[in-house]
Amino acid sequence: MTQSQYPLPVGDPALLARVRALHLVARRLVAGLHTGSHLAARRGYEAEFLGYQPYVPPHPLKDVDWRAYARNDRLVIRERRAERDLECVLVLDASADLGSTPGKWRQALEVTAALACAVLANGDPVGLRIGAGVGMTDRVIPARRARGQLARILMALASVQPAGRAELATLFSDVGERVHGRTLVGLVSDFMEDPAAWSGSLSALARRHVDLRAVQVYDRAELSLGEDEPARLISPETGGRFPVDPAAIRPAFAAVVATWRAEVRAAFVAQRALLWTLAAQDSAVPTVAGWLRAQPEVTA
């Protein structure tokens, strides 16, 4: 954080501690990962060699490989992988549902921080958009590569408290309006809203030629209904109360969970987007690595 030019919250030791802790975790998660390996969606001719292509006018002559012409008497051009900047916007769902268990919220924060850290380390600009939630220093942080960007993102992550409804459909529309051109959009959420309600907005976002990658965070204990004792389950978003006997409804609930997850998965598959599922109880390293390498758990 020594590079940061963004003013750290020195007057708020607790926040500062959370920022540091988050930074440490993020660095640990991305440590050893081969950064900069995310694949560009567009081909270029400046960097990594991909192969030869016949020269076809009016292609610029500067791209002609004259050495190859000398050897083979044929005009060819060298095709290389472009190494242009890839703007990345991370979208964090800070709705109350995501904060229903500490593990789930912590996992969401850490994976978001790790992704931001990794993208910046790769030299790409990164931004942040927080849906719902309260108390954050910034709700929207434009994608930049400047010094202090990471600190600003970590500050926002460390300060936000889960609250309210994410309104995923609105969030996706809002993100879509802010992105221009080649952008990598990373979604971190539990997607605990009816897929039918937000799949349309997701589709609109995908039609902007963005690279969509999503991490679905969940709590394994929560989706298995926890203890057997009857309890009254309270929705943190609506306040609705559901008296349930977990032992009695567990099988039926599992079926509903499976159905819902299939619906979420189908929504992303339809948009040729990549989706990772990450339990609060599991390590985020494989998910972050897969995300960076575009090696999806579920591929389009």
Added chain:
Amino acid sequence: MSLLGLDLSLLAPTALGLLVLALGPVLAHLTRQAIREERVFGATLLLERLKTRLERRRRLSDRVLLVLRVLALLLALLALTRPELRWPETRSDLGGTGRVLLVIDTSLSMDQRGVAYGAGTTSAFDAARAGALETLQRLPPGTRLAAVRTAPPEVISGWSEGTASDAGALAAELASVQRSDAAGDLHAALVLARGLMAGEPAEVVVYTDEAGPGQITACDEDFQRILAVGGSVVPRVSAPPEPANIAVSAASYGDGVEGGTITVGLQNFGTGEREVTTTLKLPGGESLTSFAQVAGAGALGAGSAEVRFTVPRQAKGGIASVTVDDPDLPADNIRFFHLPRIGASRVLVIDGDPGSTPTHSETYFLERALAPIGLGRPAVDVIAPAGIGLLDPAVHRVVWMANVADPAPLVPRLIDFVRKGGGLVIGLGDGVTADRYNTSMEGLLPLPLRKVRDLGDATDEGVALQMGVPSELLAPFDSAPEAFSKVRSRRVMTVDPPTAGDGGVAVLLRWGEGIPALVERKVGAGNVLLWTGTLDLGWGDFPVEAVFPAFVARVTAALGGETGASGAAVEAVVGEPVVVAVAPDAPEVELTGPGEKIRSAERGVGELRFVPDAPGAWRVAGASAAVVASVAVNTPPIESDVRREGSIAARQAALAPDRLLVHFDLLPVLAGAAGVLLLIATIWAAVPPRAPSGGADATA
């Protein structure tokens, strides 16, 4: 506790206190339902999706479990009370003691129809007799037999020797036994049976319908004694599935002597309301029909209804009958009752001093008093003393003598008329001479006349009338004695005071000075009234007082009974002795039963005794065909009540429970049932709710 003939008793009733434990599962259920833990849950979206289905399933599951557990606990606790089921033992095998005594109920109620027998139905008696004959055929060889009937209670056959021919002879005797119209007496029959048993054991097989109030409970002592000697009473109930009978319980002629109504009482001993046709048959042969809705019997007793028949203005007296069309017990469908002659109750006035003006004419006042309106009142025949030949006992019922100077020519007819039940009212006047009356009417006058006495001059009001000794004749005036207080008389005929030897003489009205005003005397079957004043305004103002018409009407009604043409009216019941008074010097009399059949009777001193064996109109008549008594014989009312108050088997079981009851311990049954329920509850609780199709592990 008794249910369907089964008795349930608890050997350890104190364990019932443990039933409060049955509240345990309920409380536990309620406690479990009270959710104390609350958790924040981030996947309520998913709960919403299965909310309705799960709640319905949870409710069903919980309630079924609760019911199963509570039932199981209740059964277990009930088992701890050691319940025991008892029912009377029914003996199917007879002849074990070597002696079988058959008791056949031959009472009227055994005429009940609808008793299953073979492929059809028959009467209770026919079914019982057939059952007895079948029993005889199934008895082991050598069984000694005897038979008794209940109506009348008598031995049909004493103990046989046990040979086959004996059984055949008894069967023949049983086949000839007929049902009686009399009341049965099972107790008396069992007393006879006990006498035959002579302290030795025997099986007493009773063929009965067990109907009638108190019939079975009256036999408790007999059951005890028979059981005490090692015998048993084996009931063979022969009765329709449900008691049903409608009977005519009463029939009476209404108030008044001149026309009116006959009120018929119906009783329904069955459970359902029924409509029946009721037919009244008058002695003259006329028939009247009516319909009645009779309510069913309930906890308060038999259902009842009344039917009223308006009788003709003139009808022959005698024994009438009322019939109800009831197929369930035909034997008691008819009731006989006495009907007085209607419309023949004319009044004869013998006017000894026709006055020159209405105020001096007794006839004038009597006609006004007896026929002020017209219909419904007796007609009045007026004759002079010389016309006494017109006195007809079959037509006239009351004779008023008004100031007849010489009664001697009238006396023989009047004595005959009064002795047969006619009424005679003697009114006096200036033409009456005490000596002539005392001489010629000695057998009729209530008290000898003395002399005419003035109680004041013509300007005086005279002395007032007062009530004398209480009497049935003037009973309607008891509540208003002042009605006579306005009556004044200035002159009266004094009479000798009544003495102890004047039996049947009563002073019903007195003048203010104690002088008798109205004196009654019974003569034969009739009555004689002596009015010591006049029936016109000659000596007093009685005819113009308001009480006069009521007095005349009452006297006419009270004295206007049958004139003796049909003799004494007697009511009797089949099977019960009847005693009819017959003059000791009367010639031989004959008893005629229903169908004009001559019946035997026992002639005693001044009486005739007989026991009617059938309902109907019975008649005791002399050789000259003069009727001495008409007897309306009806069936015993107790036999009409076909409801069963108890059973012989149950009474015996109550008296000797250990010997005649089958005991069934319910403990193992209840404990087993509780165990099964608990097992079901356990399985029910263990089996999870069925997952919907496509279910999978929710944990990724």
